[in-house]
Amino acid sequence: MTAIVEFASLxxxxxxxxxxxxxxxxxxxxxxxRLSACKLIDLEDYWEYVRASKxxxxxxxxxxxxxxxxxxxxxxxxxxxxxxxxxxxxxxHPDGQMRLLSLPCATGEEPYSMAMALLAAGFPGSLFRIDAxxxxxxxxxxxxxxxxxxxxxxxxxLDFRDRFFEPAGSEFRLAKTVRRQVRFHQGxxxxxxxxxxxxxxxxxxxxxxxxxxxxxxxxxxxxxLTRLLKAxxxxxxxxxxxxxLLSHDFVPAELPLAFAFRKKAHALPELHAGLAPPSRRxxxxxxxxxxxxxxxxxxxxxxxxxxxxxRQPAAMETVLDEIAGLANQGRLSEAIQRCEEFLRTRGPSxxxxxxxxxxxxxxxxxxxxxxxxxxxxYLDPGHHEALVHLAFLLEQQGDAAGAQxxxxxxxxxxxxxxx
Ligand SMILES: C[S@@+](CC[C@H](N)C(=O)[O-])C[C@H]1O[C@@H](n2cnc3c(N)ncnc32)[C@H](O)[C@@H]1O
Numbered sequence: 001m002t003a004i005v006e007f008a009s010l011x012x013x014x015x016x017x018x019x020x021x022x023x024x025x026x027x028x029x030x031x032x033x034r035l036s037a038c039k040l041i042d043l044e045d046y047w048e049y050v051r052a053s054k055x056x057x058x059x060x061x062x063x064x065x066x067x068x069x070x071x072x073x074x075x076x077x078x079x080x081x082x083x084x085x086x087x088x089x090x091x092x093h094p095d096g097q098m099r100l101l102s103l104p105c106a107t108g109e110e111p112y113s114m115a116m117a118l119l120a121a122g123f124p125g126s127l128f129r130i131d132a133x134x135x136x137x138x139x140x141x142x143x144x145x146x147x148x149x150x151x152x153x154x155x156x157x158l159d160f161r162d163r164f165f166e167p168a169g170s171e172f173r174l175a176k177t178v179r180r181q182v183r184f185h186q187g188x189x190x191x192x193x194x195x196x197x198x199x200x201x202x203x204x205x206x207x208x209x210x211x212x213x214x215x216x217x218x219x220x221x222x223x224x225l226t227r228l229l230k231a232x233x234x235x236x237x238x239x240x241x242x243x244x245l246l247s248h249d250f251v252p253a254e255l256p257l258a259f260a261f262r263k264k265a266h267a268l269p270e271l272h273a274g275l276a277p278p279s280r281r282x283x284x285x286x287x288x289x290x291x292x293x294x295x296x297x298x299x300x301x302x303x304x305x306x307x308x309x310x311r312q313p314a315a316m317e318t319v320l321d322e323i324a325g326l327a328n329q330g331r332l333s334e335a336i337q338r339c340e341e342f343l344r345t346r347g348p349s350x351x352x353x354x355x356x357x358x359x360x361x362x363x364x365x366x367x368x369x370x371x372x373x374x375x376x377x378y379l380d381p382g383h384h385e386a387l388v389h390l391a392f393l394l395e396q397q398g399d400a401a402g403a404q405x406x407x408x409x410x411x412x413x414x415x416x417x418x419x
Contacts, residue, residue, distance in 0.1 A: 002043050002044050003043075004024055004027060004031060004043075005019070006047065007027060007031050007047070007050075007060075008024060008027045010050070010051075010057075011027065011060070011061070011064060012214075012217075014057065014188070014190075015065075015135055015188060015190060016189070016190045016212065016213040016217040016220075016221070017064060017213070018212060018213055018214040018217065020214065020396075021211065021212045021213075021214075021396045022064075022066070022212065022395055022396070022400075023397070023398025023399070024398070025398060025400060026064070026395075026398070026400050027064060030060065030063040030064040031043070031046070031060070031063075033063055034050075034059055034060050034063055038056070058137060061136065062136050062139075065135065065136050065139070066212065066395070067106045067107060067136065067139050068106075068388075068407070069106040069109045069110060069152075070109050070151065070152050070153065070154040070155070071109045071113050071116075071153055071154075071155065071160065071161075072113045072117075072155045072157075072160065073109070073113070073155075073207075073208075074207070074239060074257070074259070074385075075155060076255070076256065076257040076258045077205070077207070077236045077258045077259060078113050078114065078117040079117070079258070080236075080255040080258035080260055081114060081117055081118070081203055081205075081234075081236070081258075082117040082118055082120070082121035082123070083255075084203075084234060084255070085098060085118055085121070085128070085203070086118075086121045086123050089202060090123065090127070097128070097129065098123075098127055098128040098129075098202050098203070099128075099129060099131070099199070099200070099201045099202055100114055100128060100130040100131070100201060100202065100203045100205075101130070101131050101132075101133070101201040101203070101204045101205070101206075101228065102131070102132040102182075102204075102205045103133045103134075103187075103189060103204065103209075103225075104133065104134040104206075105132035105134050105139075105140075105143060105184065106134055106136070106139050106143070107139050107142045107143050107148075107152070108132065108139075108142070108143030108182070108184070109148070109152050110132075110205055110207065111132035111182045111205075112174060112178055112182060113160075114130055114203075115128075115130055115178045115181040115182055116164050116178055118181075119178065119181070120160070120163070125177065125180070125181055129181065129183065130181055130182045130183070131182075131183055131185060131199075131201075132182050132183065132184045133184075133185050133186070133189075134184075134186065134187075135186070135187065135188045135189070140184050140185075140186055143184050144184055146173060146179050147168050147172070147173050148171055148172050148174070149171045149172075153172075154411070164177070189206075189209070189221055189224060190217065190220060190221065190224075194224060195224075200228055200229065200230045201228055201229060201230060201233060202230055202233050202234075203233060203234050204229055204233065204234070204235050204236065205236045206221075206225055206235065207237055207238040207241070208238040208241070209238075210222075210237065210238070210241045210244060211240055211241055211392065211396070218244055219248075222244065222245065222248045226248070226249070226263065229263060231265070232263075233262070233263075234253055234260050234261070234262060235261045235262070236258060236259060236261075237259050237261070238259065239259055239358050239362065239389070240358075240362060240369075240389065241362075242261070242330065242362045243332070243361075243362040243363050245261045246330045249264040249265075250264060251264055252329040252330045254325070254328065254329050255328065256321065256324050256325050256328050257324050257327075257328055258328065259328065316342075316346060317351075319338075319342060320342070320349070320352060320355065322338070323335050323338045323339050323342065323352075323355055324355055326338065327355060327358060327359050327362070332359045332362055332363050335359045336356065336359050336360070339352050339355050339359070340356075348375070350376045350380040350383055353372045353376045353379065354372070354373070354376045354383065354386055356368075356369075356372040357369045357370075357376060357389060358389070360372060361389065361393075366396070369389070369393060370390065370393050373386045373389055373390040373393070374390065381409075381413075382409075382412075382413035383413070384413050387406050387407075387409050387410035388406075388410050390406050391403040391404075391407050394406065
Protein backbone atom coordinates (compact mmCIF):
# COMPACT_ATOMS: atom_id res chain seq x y z
CA MET A 1 0.00 0.00 0.00
CA THR A 2 1.39 3.39 -0.98
CA ALA A 3 1.32 5.85 1.88
CA ILE A 4 1.51 9.64 1.87
CA VAL A 5 5.03 9.42 3.34
CA GLU A 6 6.20 7.91 0.06
CA PHE A 7 4.91 10.95 -1.84
CA ALA A 8 6.56 13.14 0.78
CA SER A 9 9.88 11.42 0.26
CA LEU A 10 9.54 11.61 -3.55
CA UNK A 11 8.96 15.37 -3.24
CA UNK A 12 11.88 15.74 -0.86
CA UNK A 13 14.20 13.90 -3.26
CA UNK A 14 12.97 15.85 -6.26
CA UNK A 15 12.61 19.42 -5.03
CA UNK A 16 13.92 19.46 -1.47
CA UNK A 17 10.59 20.11 0.24
CA UNK A 18 10.81 18.66 3.73
CA UNK A 19 7.56 17.28 5.17
CA UNK A 20 8.80 18.42 8.58
CA UNK A 21 8.55 22.03 7.50
CA UNK A 22 5.11 22.03 5.89
CA UNK A 23 3.48 19.03 7.58
CA UNK A 24 2.33 15.74 6.08
CA UNK A 25 -1.28 16.94 5.98
CA UNK A 26 -0.23 19.75 3.59
CA UNK A 27 1.33 17.19 1.25
CA UNK A 28 -1.66 14.88 1.63
CA UNK A 29 -4.11 17.56 0.51
CA UNK A 30 -1.96 18.34 -2.56
CA UNK A 31 -1.77 14.64 -3.47
CA UNK A 32 -5.54 14.27 -3.05
CA UNK A 33 -6.19 17.31 -5.22
CA ARG A 34 -4.04 15.81 -8.00
CA LEU A 35 -5.64 12.39 -7.56
CA SER A 36 -9.03 13.91 -8.19
CA ALA A 37 -7.75 16.14 -11.06
CA CYS A 38 -6.49 12.93 -12.73
CA LYS A 39 -9.89 11.31 -12.09
CA LEU A 40 -8.27 8.52 -10.11
CA ILE A 41 -9.54 7.00 -6.88
CA ASP A 42 -6.78 4.74 -5.74
CA LEU A 43 -3.57 6.22 -4.27
CA GLU A 44 -1.66 3.23 -5.63
CA ASP A 45 -2.71 4.09 -9.21
CA TYR A 46 -1.70 7.71 -8.73
CA TRP A 47 1.67 6.62 -7.31
CA GLU A 48 2.34 4.55 -10.48
CA TYR A 49 1.19 7.42 -12.67
CA VAL A 50 3.27 10.14 -10.99
CA ARG A 51 6.38 7.96 -11.14
CA ALA A 52 5.85 7.26 -14.84
CA SER A 53 4.91 10.75 -15.99
CA LYS A 54 7.24 13.75 -15.75
CA UNK A 55 4.32 16.02 -16.58
CA UNK A 56 2.29 14.72 -13.64
CA UNK A 57 5.28 15.02 -11.32
CA UNK A 58 5.52 18.67 -12.35
CA UNK A 59 1.78 19.09 -11.64
CA UNK A 60 2.28 17.63 -8.18
CA UNK A 61 5.23 19.97 -7.57
CA UNK A 62 3.07 22.91 -8.67
CA UNK A 63 0.41 21.75 -6.21
CA UNK A 64 2.73 21.65 -3.17
CA UNK A 65 4.86 24.76 -3.63
CA UNK A 66 4.37 27.71 -1.31
CA UNK A 67 4.20 30.66 -3.70
CA UNK A 68 3.90 33.41 -1.06
CA UNK A 69 5.57 36.60 -2.36
CA UNK A 70 4.91 40.30 -2.94
CA UNK A 71 6.59 43.41 -4.32
CA UNK A 72 9.40 44.87 -2.19
CA UNK A 73 9.13 42.09 0.38
CA UNK A 74 11.64 42.94 3.12
CA UNK A 75 12.18 46.29 1.49
CA UNK A 76 15.64 46.99 2.93
CA UNK A 77 17.12 44.31 0.66
CA UNK A 78 16.08 46.25 -2.45
CA UNK A 79 17.27 49.51 -1.01
CA UNK A 80 20.66 47.90 -0.28
CA UNK A 81 20.82 46.35 -3.76
CA UNK A 82 20.24 49.71 -5.46
CA UNK A 83 22.76 51.41 -3.20
CA UNK A 84 25.49 48.79 -3.70
CA UNK A 85 24.88 48.53 -7.44
CA UNK A 86 24.87 52.24 -8.10
CA UNK A 87 27.54 53.41 -5.69
CA UNK A 88 29.95 50.47 -5.77
CA UNK A 89 29.39 48.11 -8.66
CA UNK A 90 28.86 50.74 -11.36
CA UNK A 91 31.97 52.84 -10.70
CA UNK A 92 34.06 49.64 -10.50
CA HIS A 93 32.72 48.23 -13.81
CA PRO A 94 32.17 51.24 -16.09
CA ASP A 95 32.01 49.01 -19.19
CA GLY A 96 30.52 45.92 -17.59
CA GLN A 97 27.16 44.23 -17.70
CA MET A 98 25.72 43.51 -14.25
CA ARG A 99 24.17 40.06 -13.85
CA LEU A 100 21.54 39.37 -11.21
CA LEU A 101 19.66 36.25 -10.24
CA SER A 102 16.35 35.79 -8.44
CA LEU A 103 16.08 32.15 -7.37
CA PRO A 104 13.32 31.26 -6.70
CA CYS A 105 11.30 34.03 -8.30
CA ALA A 106 7.76 32.56 -7.83
CA THR A 107 5.31 34.86 -9.68
CA GLY A 108 7.95 37.48 -10.46
CA GLU A 109 7.41 40.12 -7.78
CA GLU A 110 10.97 39.72 -6.46
CA PRO A 111 12.94 40.07 -9.75
CA TYR A 112 10.66 42.88 -10.91
CA SER A 113 11.22 44.68 -7.58
CA MET A 114 14.98 44.32 -8.16
CA ALA A 115 14.58 45.88 -11.60
CA MET A 116 12.36 48.71 -10.31
CA ALA A 117 14.76 49.52 -7.48
CA LEU A 118 17.68 49.72 -9.93
CA LEU A 119 15.84 51.74 -12.57
CA ALA A 120 14.53 54.14 -9.94
CA ALA A 121 18.11 54.60 -8.71
CA GLY A 122 19.08 55.75 -12.19
CA PHE A 123 20.94 52.53 -13.03
CA PRO A 124 20.81 52.23 -16.84
CA GLY A 125 18.61 49.36 -18.01
CA SER A 126 21.13 48.52 -20.76
CA LEU A 127 23.74 47.67 -18.11
CA PHE A 128 21.93 44.98 -16.19
CA ARG A 129 20.01 41.79 -16.74
CA ILE A 130 18.10 39.69 -14.24
CA ASP A 131 17.65 35.94 -14.61
CA ALA A 132 14.66 34.68 -12.66
CA UNK A 133 14.24 30.97 -11.99
CA UNK A 134 11.58 28.88 -10.33
CA UNK A 135 10.65 25.22 -10.30
CA UNK A 136 6.97 25.96 -10.86
CA UNK A 137 5.81 26.24 -14.46
CA UNK A 138 2.51 27.73 -13.31
CA UNK A 139 4.19 30.50 -11.29
CA UNK A 140 6.48 31.35 -14.20
CA UNK A 141 3.55 31.73 -16.56
CA UNK A 142 2.01 34.29 -14.23
CA UNK A 143 5.36 36.03 -13.88
CA UNK A 144 5.62 36.41 -17.68
CA UNK A 145 2.10 37.85 -17.83
CA UNK A 146 3.11 40.50 -15.27
CA UNK A 147 -0.45 41.43 -14.26
CA UNK A 148 -0.90 41.63 -10.50
CA UNK A 149 -3.75 41.91 -8.02
CA UNK A 150 -3.88 43.53 -4.59
CA UNK A 151 -2.19 40.62 -2.87
CA UNK A 152 1.09 41.48 -4.58
CA UNK A 153 1.05 45.03 -3.23
CA UNK A 154 1.29 44.47 0.50
CA UNK A 155 3.74 47.19 1.30
CA UNK A 156 2.28 50.44 2.56
CA UNK A 157 4.47 52.51 0.25
CA LEU A 158 2.99 52.15 -3.22
CA ASP A 159 4.77 54.97 -5.07
CA PHE A 160 6.37 52.32 -7.28
CA ARG A 161 2.94 51.15 -8.44
CA ASP A 162 2.02 54.63 -9.68
CA ARG A 163 5.33 54.87 -11.46
CA PHE A 164 5.73 51.46 -13.09
CA PHE A 165 2.23 50.00 -13.49
CA GLU A 166 -0.94 50.83 -15.36
CA PRO A 167 -4.42 49.74 -14.25
CA ALA A 168 -5.81 46.63 -15.96
CA GLY A 169 -9.39 46.22 -14.67
CA SER A 170 -9.12 45.54 -10.97
CA GLU A 171 -5.43 44.61 -11.41
CA PHE A 172 -2.22 46.31 -12.50
CA ARG A 173 0.00 45.62 -15.53
CA LEU A 174 3.74 46.15 -15.20
CA ALA A 175 5.46 48.46 -17.70
CA LYS A 176 7.57 47.00 -20.48
CA THR A 177 10.58 49.04 -19.33
CA VAL A 178 10.71 46.84 -16.21
CA ARG A 179 9.61 43.56 -17.83
CA ARG A 180 12.35 43.61 -20.44
CA GLN A 181 15.04 43.59 -17.72
CA VAL A 182 13.98 40.13 -16.51
CA ARG A 183 14.23 36.71 -18.22
CA PHE A 184 12.36 33.80 -16.72
CA HIS A 185 13.53 30.20 -16.83
CA GLN A 186 12.26 27.01 -15.29
CA GLY A 187 14.79 25.23 -13.07
CA UNK A 188 15.23 23.15 -9.97
CA UNK A 189 17.88 24.46 -7.61
CA UNK A 190 18.56 20.91 -6.43
CA UNK A 191 18.83 19.27 -9.83
CA UNK A 192 22.44 18.03 -10.24
CA UNK A 193 22.33 19.47 -13.79
CA UNK A 194 21.14 22.88 -12.58
CA UNK A 195 22.82 25.72 -14.56
CA UNK A 196 25.87 23.72 -15.63
CA UNK A 197 27.41 26.57 -17.63
CA UNK A 198 29.86 28.95 -16.05
CA UNK A 199 27.43 31.85 -15.59
CA UNK A 200 28.08 33.70 -12.38
CA UNK A 201 26.25 36.61 -10.79
CA UNK A 202 27.01 39.91 -9.09
CA UNK A 203 23.86 39.80 -6.95
CA UNK A 204 21.75 36.77 -6.04
CA UNK A 205 18.45 36.86 -4.21
CA UNK A 206 17.66 33.41 -2.80
CA UNK A 207 14.98 34.22 -0.26
CA UNK A 208 12.34 32.18 1.49
CA UNK A 209 12.98 28.78 -0.02
CA UNK A 210 15.83 27.41 2.12
CA UNK A 211 13.43 27.37 5.10
CA UNK A 212 11.48 24.56 3.41
CA UNK A 213 14.54 22.28 3.17
CA UNK A 214 16.09 20.06 5.82
CA UNK A 215 19.64 20.81 6.92
CA UNK A 216 21.44 18.50 4.46
CA UNK A 217 19.43 19.91 1.54
CA UNK A 218 20.07 23.46 2.73
CA UNK A 219 23.80 22.70 2.63
CA UNK A 220 23.51 21.40 -0.95
CA UNK A 221 21.61 24.55 -1.95
CA UNK A 222 24.24 26.81 -0.37
CA UNK A 223 26.96 25.01 -2.38
CA UNK A 224 25.05 25.70 -5.58
CA LEU A 225 24.68 29.37 -4.64
CA THR A 226 28.39 29.59 -3.83
CA ARG A 227 29.20 28.30 -7.32
CA LEU A 228 26.85 30.83 -8.94
CA LEU A 229 28.18 33.84 -7.02
CA LYS A 230 31.07 35.92 -8.34
CA ALA A 231 33.95 36.32 -5.89
CA UNK A 232 32.94 39.75 -4.62
CA UNK A 233 29.20 39.33 -5.09
CA UNK A 234 26.32 39.71 -2.64
CA UNK A 235 23.87 37.00 -1.65
CA UNK A 236 20.52 38.04 -0.14
CA UNK A 237 18.50 35.49 1.87
CA UNK A 238 15.29 35.63 3.88
CA UNK A 239 15.35 36.87 7.49
CA UNK A 240 15.04 33.40 8.99
CA UNK A 241 17.67 31.96 6.66
CA UNK A 242 20.62 34.14 7.65
CA UNK A 243 21.76 31.82 10.47
CA UNK A 244 22.42 29.09 7.90
CA LEU A 245 24.92 31.17 5.92
CA LEU A 246 26.94 31.91 9.03
CA SER A 247 27.68 28.22 9.29
CA HIS A 248 29.09 28.26 5.73
CA ASP A 249 31.85 30.38 4.25
CA PHE A 250 29.84 33.58 4.32
CA VAL A 251 29.97 36.73 6.40
CA PRO A 252 27.33 39.43 6.78
CA ALA A 253 27.66 42.31 4.35
CA GLU A 254 26.63 44.65 7.17
CA LEU A 255 23.71 46.19 5.31
CA PRO A 256 21.07 46.74 8.00
CA LEU A 257 18.10 44.40 7.75
CA ALA A 258 18.94 43.43 4.16
CA PHE A 259 20.11 39.93 5.20
CA ALA A 260 22.95 40.12 2.69
CA PHE A 261 26.18 38.10 2.77
CA ARG A 262 29.54 37.95 1.01
CA LYS A 263 31.91 35.05 0.53
CA LYS A 264 34.39 35.00 3.40
CA ALA A 265 37.56 35.56 1.41
CA HIS A 266 36.08 38.71 -0.09
CA ALA A 267 34.68 40.33 2.98
CA LEU A 268 37.65 42.57 3.65
CA PRO A 269 36.72 46.22 4.14
CA GLU A 270 39.17 47.34 1.45
CA LEU A 271 37.16 45.42 -1.13
CA HIS A 272 35.50 48.49 -2.55
CA ALA A 273 37.96 51.08 -1.34
CA GLY A 274 38.97 53.56 -4.00
CA LEU A 275 36.57 52.21 -6.54
CA ALA A 276 34.82 55.48 -7.09
CA PRO A 277 35.97 59.02 -6.52
CA PRO A 278 33.69 60.53 -3.89
CA SER A 279 32.39 63.11 -6.36
CA ARG A 280 30.92 60.35 -8.51
CA ARG A 281 29.02 58.87 -5.62
CA UNK A 282 25.63 60.19 -4.75
CA UNK A 283 22.81 59.16 -2.54
CA UNK A 284 20.22 57.25 -4.43
CA UNK A 285 17.01 58.59 -5.75
CA UNK A 286 15.91 55.01 -5.14
CA UNK A 287 15.64 55.91 -1.49
CA UNK A 288 12.22 57.28 -2.29
CA UNK A 289 11.12 53.95 -3.70
CA UNK A 290 13.16 51.43 -1.78
CA UNK A 291 13.30 53.21 1.55
CA UNK A 292 13.27 51.07 4.69
CA UNK A 293 9.79 49.88 5.51
CA UNK A 294 7.85 52.15 7.81
CA UNK A 295 8.39 51.23 11.41
CA UNK A 296 5.42 50.13 13.43
CA UNK A 297 3.67 53.36 14.36
CA UNK A 298 0.25 54.16 15.71
CA UNK A 299 -2.43 52.26 13.84
CA UNK A 300 -6.17 52.49 13.98
CA UNK A 301 -7.43 51.42 17.34
CA UNK A 302 -4.09 52.01 19.01
CA UNK A 303 -5.68 54.32 21.55
CA UNK A 304 -7.02 51.31 23.43
CA UNK A 305 -3.63 49.54 23.33
CA UNK A 306 -0.81 49.87 25.83
CA UNK A 307 1.18 53.08 25.57
CA UNK A 308 4.13 51.09 24.24
CA UNK A 309 2.57 50.98 20.78
CA UNK A 310 3.03 54.70 20.43
CA ARG A 311 5.89 55.92 18.25
CA GLN A 312 9.28 55.54 19.94
CA PRO A 313 11.29 58.70 20.62
CA ALA A 314 14.14 59.16 18.14
CA ALA A 315 16.86 58.12 20.65
CA MET A 316 15.12 54.81 21.24
CA GLU A 317 14.85 54.25 17.50
CA THR A 318 18.60 54.84 17.20
CA VAL A 319 19.29 52.18 19.82
CA LEU A 320 16.99 49.78 18.00
CA ASP A 321 18.70 50.61 14.68
CA GLU A 322 22.03 49.68 16.29
CA ILE A 323 20.57 46.41 17.56
CA ALA A 324 19.17 45.66 14.10
CA GLY A 325 22.66 46.31 12.72
CA LEU A 326 24.17 43.80 15.16
CA ALA A 327 21.60 41.19 14.19
CA ASN A 328 22.33 41.72 10.55
CA GLN A 329 26.07 41.30 11.11
CA GLY A 330 25.30 37.90 12.54
CA ARG A 331 26.14 39.07 16.07
CA LEU A 332 22.91 37.53 17.22
CA SER A 333 23.63 36.86 20.86
CA GLU A 334 24.89 40.43 21.28
CA ALA A 335 21.72 41.68 19.59
CA ILE A 336 19.57 39.56 21.89
CA GLN A 337 21.44 40.82 24.95
CA ARG A 338 21.08 44.47 23.94
CA CYS A 339 17.41 43.94 23.14
CA GLU A 340 16.79 42.32 26.54
CA GLU A 341 18.43 45.29 28.20
CA PHE A 342 16.35 47.66 26.08
CA LEU A 343 13.13 45.92 27.09
CA ARG A 344 14.17 45.81 30.76
CA THR A 345 15.00 49.49 30.97
CA ARG A 346 12.50 51.01 28.53
CA GLY A 347 9.52 48.70 28.70
CA PRO A 348 7.61 46.83 26.00
CA SER A 349 8.22 47.79 22.40
CA UNK A 350 6.82 46.13 19.29
CA UNK A 351 10.01 46.76 17.35
CA UNK A 352 12.26 45.36 20.08
CA UNK A 353 10.11 42.24 20.34
CA UNK A 354 10.19 41.91 16.56
CA UNK A 355 14.00 42.07 16.56
CA UNK A 356 14.05 39.46 19.33
CA UNK A 357 11.80 37.29 17.15
CA UNK A 358 14.08 37.65 14.12
CA UNK A 359 17.27 37.00 16.10
CA UNK A 360 15.81 33.86 17.70
CA UNK A 361 14.43 32.71 14.34
CA UNK A 362 17.86 33.13 12.76
CA UNK A 363 19.51 31.02 15.47
CA UNK A 364 16.96 28.25 15.05
CA UNK A 365 15.21 28.99 18.37
CA UNK A 366 11.80 28.86 16.75
CA UNK A 367 9.72 28.42 19.89
CA UNK A 368 11.18 31.56 21.43
CA UNK A 369 10.80 33.38 18.11
CA UNK A 370 7.13 32.43 18.08
CA UNK A 371 6.62 33.90 21.57
CA UNK A 372 8.26 37.17 20.54
CA UNK A 373 6.23 37.51 17.33
CA UNK A 374 3.10 36.98 19.46
CA UNK A 375 4.21 39.77 21.80
CA UNK A 376 4.65 42.06 18.80
CA UNK A 377 1.11 41.28 17.72
CA TYR A 378 -0.27 41.96 21.17
CA LEU A 379 1.20 45.45 20.99
CA ASP A 380 0.63 45.98 17.30
CA PRO A 381 -2.01 43.57 15.90
CA GLY A 382 -1.41 44.77 12.32
CA HIS A 383 2.39 44.30 12.30
CA HIS A 384 2.67 42.79 8.83
CA GLU A 385 6.15 41.28 9.08
CA ALA A 386 5.43 39.64 12.46
CA LEU A 387 2.22 38.15 11.04
CA VAL A 388 4.08 36.70 8.07
CA HIS A 389 7.00 35.32 10.11
CA LEU A 390 4.64 33.77 12.62
CA ALA A 391 2.66 32.22 9.77
CA PHE A 392 5.87 30.62 8.47
CA LEU A 393 6.64 29.20 11.90
CA LEU A 394 3.15 27.71 12.17
CA GLU A 395 3.48 26.26 8.66
CA GLN A 396 6.74 24.62 9.72
CA GLN A 397 4.98 23.10 12.71
CA GLY A 398 2.30 21.67 10.41
CA ASP A 399 -0.39 24.10 11.58
CA ALA A 400 -1.57 24.97 8.07
CA ALA A 401 -4.91 26.38 9.29
CA GLY A 402 -3.24 28.67 11.85
CA ALA A 403 -0.75 29.84 9.20
CA GLN A 404 -3.57 30.51 6.77
CA UNK A 405 -5.42 32.64 9.36
CA UNK A 406 -2.28 34.71 9.96
CA UNK A 407 -1.70 35.20 6.22
CA UNK A 408 -5.30 36.44 5.93
CA UNK A 409 -4.70 38.83 8.82
CA UNK A 410 -1.50 40.05 7.16
CA UNK A 411 -3.46 40.72 3.97
CA UNK A 412 -6.14 42.63 5.88
CA UNK A 413 -3.49 44.59 7.78
CA UNK A 414 -1.95 45.55 4.50
CA UNK A 415 -5.11 46.83 2.99
CA UNK A 416 -5.75 48.86 6.13
CA UNK A 417 -8.67 46.69 7.25
CA UNK A 418 -9.47 45.31 10.69
CA UNK A 419 -7.10 42.58 11.84
C1 LIG B 1 7.89 31.46 -0.82
S1 LIG B 1 8.32 31.56 -2.52
C2 LIG B 1 9.66 32.69 -2.45
C3 LIG B 1 9.61 33.72 -3.57
C4 LIG B 1 10.56 34.92 -3.41
N1 LIG B 1 11.94 34.51 -3.42
C5 LIG B 1 10.27 35.68 -2.15
O1 LIG B 1 11.05 35.64 -1.19
O2 LIG B 1 9.22 36.35 -2.08
C6 LIG B 1 9.08 29.97 -2.72
C7 LIG B 1 9.27 29.55 -4.20
O3 LIG B 1 10.27 28.54 -4.21
C8 LIG B 1 10.05 27.73 -5.35
N2 LIG B 1 10.83 26.48 -5.17
C9 LIG B 1 10.65 25.52 -4.24
N3 LIG B 1 11.56 24.54 -4.37
C10 LIG B 1 12.37 24.91 -5.41
C11 LIG B 1 13.50 24.33 -6.03
N4 LIG B 1 13.99 23.15 -5.60
N5 LIG B 1 14.08 24.96 -7.08
C12 LIG B 1 13.57 26.15 -7.53
N6 LIG B 1 12.50 26.74 -6.98
C13 LIG B 1 11.91 26.14 -5.93
C14 LIG B 1 8.54 27.56 -5.31
O4 LIG B 1 8.04 27.19 -6.57
C15 LIG B 1 8.05 28.96 -4.88
O5 LIG B 1 7.69 29.73 -6.00
